[in-house]
Amino acid sequence: MAGSWEPLMFRARRDGKNYDPTPEQLAGWRREHSPEMIARLKSLGVNFVMMHSYKGAGLKTEQQSMQEAVQFSRLCHEAGLRVGVYACSGAFLWEHFFREVPEAKNWLLLDASGQPVRYGGRAYRYYWDRNHPDAEAFYQELVKFAVNDVRTDMVHLDNYVQGPGYDRNSTARFRGYLRDRFTAEQLARMGVNDVNAARPPKAKSPDLLKNAWNDFCCESLAESYHRMGDYARSQRPEMLVVCNPRGVFQDIRPPIDHGRLLPSGDGYFNELFKESPENVYHRIRSYKAGRALGNMTFCYTRTPWELAESMAFNLDALGCVCWFEYGEIVAMPAAKESMSPLLEPYIRFFHRRRDLLGGAEVVADVAVLRSFPSQVFGGKQNSALTARAEELLIDDRIPFQIIFDHQLNDLKCFKTLVLAGCEAMGDKEVEAIRRFVAAGGRLCAIGPLATHDEWMRPRAKPALDDLPSNALIRIAEKDDWLSEIRRAAGGDFAMSIPAQSKDLRAELTEQPRRRMVHLVNYRTDAPARQVAVALRLPAGCRAKSAVLAGPDHPADLPLTMTQDGDVVHVAVPEVKVYEIVVVNYSTD
Numbered sequence: 001m002a003g004s005w006e007p008l009m010f011r012a013r014r015d016g017k018n019y020d021p022t023p024e025q026l027a028g029w030r031r032e033h034s035p036e037m038i039a040r041l042k043s044l045g046v047n048f049v050m051m052h053s054y055k056g057a058g059l060k061t062e063q064q065s066m067q068e069a070v071q072f073s074r075l076c077h078e079a080g081l082r083v084g085v086y087a088c089s090g091a092f093l094w095e096h097f098f099r100e101v102p103e104a105k106n107w108l109l110l111d112a113s114g115q116p117v118r119y120g121g122r123a124y125r126y127y128w129d130r131n132h133p134d135a136e137a138f139y140q141e142l143v144k145f146a147v148n149d150v151r152t153d154m155v156h157l158d159n160y161v162q163g164p165g166y167d168r169n170s171t172a173r174f175r176g177y178l179r180d181r182f183t184a185e186q187l188a189r190m191g192v193n194d195v196n197a198a199r200p201p202k203a204k205s206p207d208l209l210k211n212a213w214n215d216f217c218c219e220s221l222a223e224s225y226h227r228m229g230d231y232a233r234s235q236r237p238e239m240l241v242v243c244n245p246r247g248v249f250q251d252i253r254p255p256i257d258h259g260r261l262l263p264s265g266d267g268y269f270n271e272l273f274k275e276s277p278e279n280v281y282h283r284i285r286s287y288k289a290g291r292a293l294g295n296m297t298f299c300y301t302r303t304p305w306e307l308a309e310s311m312a313f314n315l316d317a318l319g320c321v322c323w324f325e326y327g328e329i330v331a332m333p334a335a336k337e338s339m340s341p342l343l344e345p346y347i348r349f350f351h352r353r354r355d356l357l358g359g360a361e362v363v364a365d366v367a368v369l370r371s372f373p374s375q376v377f378g379g380k381q382n383s384a385l386t387a388r389a390e391e392l393l394i395d396d397r398i399p400f401q402i403i404f405d406h407q408l409n410d411l412k413c414f415k416t417l418v419l420a421g422c423e424a425m426g427d428k429e430v431e432a433i434r435r436f437v438a439a440g441g442r443l444c445a446i447g448p449l450a451t452h453d454e455w456m457r458p459r460a461k462p463a464l465d466d467l468p469s470n471a472l473i474r475i476a477e478k479d480d481w482l483s484e485i486r487r488a489a490g491g492d493f494a495m496s497i498p499a500q501s502k503d504l505r506a507e508l509t510e511q512p513r514r515r516m517v518h519l520v521n522y523r524t525d526a527p528a529r530q531v532a533v534a535l536r537l538p539a540g541c542r543a544k545s546a547v548l549a550g551p552d553h554p555a556d557l558p559l560t561m562t563q564d565g566d567v568v569h570v571a572v573p574e575v576k577v578y579e580i581v582v583v584n585y586s587t588d
């Protein structure tokens with residue numbers, strides 16, 4: 001992807017005091033929308049442009065730039081580029097918009113003091129209520145414009161980060177939510193004697209009311225995204241829909257629940273670009289969670305390591321390799337550095353090796369559950385256990401997948417389910433786990449397990465305590481978690497790489513009659529040498545060949561292999577940044 005999705009009038013306001021662009025900005029805008037700009041992007045290997053359509057200032061105010069979006073999209077399509085458009089920012093540029101649509105003041109999200117919720121503290125941008133029916137109808141017309149006039153291939157709905165507020169519509173909807181889900185006795189425990197007078201919780205409100213509000217906020221955001229996606233596809237069935245809820249952090253942070261939100265779309269944005277040790281975990285989590293939910297993840301990918309990481313863990317997308325605002329190609333928004341020439345071989349490899357990257361499925365022995373009620377209602381101690389389990393599996397290169405509560409109904413591809421910090425669990429989730437165990441699956445429990453129900457109310461006894469010890473392995477915090485998880489999986493995994501390869505991260509994928517180990521070396525000053533890879537094939541299969549594919553060599557390199565039972569052993573001579581071990585096998 002190459003990105004530049006801010007309309008000119010917004011840039012003028014963002015960078016100055018009013019919406020009037022300077023002559024220099026106008027000239028840069030024209031360069032940005034020229035055939036020459038498109039040709040430059042294509043020469044860099046870009047095949048998808050994310051551009052502007054509507055920002056939030058009103059149809060009259062943005063009329064010119066919206067028509068320029070139509071024209072630029074046509075030029076991109078004629079040049080063979082796919083197009084995505086920024087169809088909704090999630091916030092009003094109210095200084096203009098309220099003059100065009102005065103009734104939109106009723107669509108605002110309000111905070112507890114009754115004031116409009118600002119976007120990042122910016123006084124000229126107010127968030128609007130995504131669940132307000134009139135606001136939704138207005139933005140559906142903008143999606144219709146993007147699909148039918150701009151002829152976009154993808155609709156981007158930005159800033160899916162604000163749930164309901166303290167405004168009239170949000171409050172009325174919350175009352176309906178409470179009425180539908182709780183008995184009068186339960187409501188009384190929340191301090192709600194009259195549901196028609198219920199309000200969003202305050203700091204000292206009962207925990208059950210706070211829990212209900214958090215669930216309501218996450219559900220509201222997911223419902224909004226689902227309806228907008230359905231509307232876009234009603235205009236054109238093949239339309240891709242993406243949103244920006246930020247990436248997957250160590251814990252679930254309402255109103256964003258990726259597990260509920262992402263299944264309604266095809267991709268999502270993770271705009272984290274701060275350098276920190278957590279960044280590696282954050283991005284791999286985001287890629288894994290997105291891929292498990294059928295979503296591409298769009299990150300800013302400015303270095304070979306970030307491109308390698310995306311090819312290894314993402315669902316067939318490199319992310320945003322450059323930004324082209326005002327016709328200047330830079331690494332990312334507001335960056336001063338140019339796009340790195342070191343990216344070229346990786347972008348070229350991504351295009352050249354569609355046979356390895358396209359249509360590949362993740363192979364995983366282990367699933368790690370991100371339990372919404374445990375993390376959101378139970379507190380940080382639970383999410384910390386889940387995050388630690390994820391990080392240990394990433395570091396040890398164990399093939400695993402992140403899953404969410406609703407995915408407990410389909411665990412047949414996993415040997416082991418890790419339940420770290422999963423103390424709150426509803427009866428439906430308990431039954432799904434019991435079915436998994438009955439089918440031969442094993443559980444690793446770290447911390448309290450199902451001691452509370454889905455609303456964090458204590459159970460009379462833990463719901464899974466009666467499972468036999470060979471099916472439910474209890475792991476104490478002081479134990480060797482990886483050894484215990486390995487024991488639960490039967491002693492081995494579908495992929496194994498020695499512990500001394502500490503700077504490597506790996507993912508295992510497969511296509512028909514082929515398995516691939518993706519290796520990413522995070523050590524920037526030296527390659528990893530003589531990396532021993534053990535790869536398990538499906539039962540009864542025989543390896544035919546093993547090769548090494550990567551951006552640092554134009555042709556695949558043959559690898560010497562041995563097979564012991566179902567396990568193939570190869571030694572990778574060197575991994576500079578990114579290599580793929582490809583093992584082809586027969587089923588005869």
